[in-house]
Amino acid sequence: MIDRHEKTSQIHAALALLGKHHEALSLPAQIKQSVASGAYDRVVLLYTKAIATLSGSSVDMMKEVMGEVESQVEAAKRRLRERLQDHEAPVIELSKAIHHLTKLEGLQHEAKVGPEKRSK
Known part of the structure; x- marks a missing residue:
């Protein structure tokens, strides 16, 4: 009886851990979906969450x-750079592409620098 109770406790602990990290584990797929739909504001938000949690x-x-998150962010940056090559695109769209690309590159730089060096 005690053995079953221990196993049940272990399963509950594992489920709690998975629930806690569910959002973190789904970030790559969410970023990929956002890139595919052109929702780059969301890509920036999700990447910020990924850096904070992972x-x-x-x-x-x-x-x-x-x-995998980094891989999806690189794909987003490629698409944004491709967008900048479209000289017939409206200026506002090009401006948004520059904004998102700059944000993503800045976040990547901050992630590589690390929290201990950012505060100095």
């Missing part, structure tokens, strides 16, 4: 998730 993690799985 950056600097020592857990291998979280490092892998952050790597």
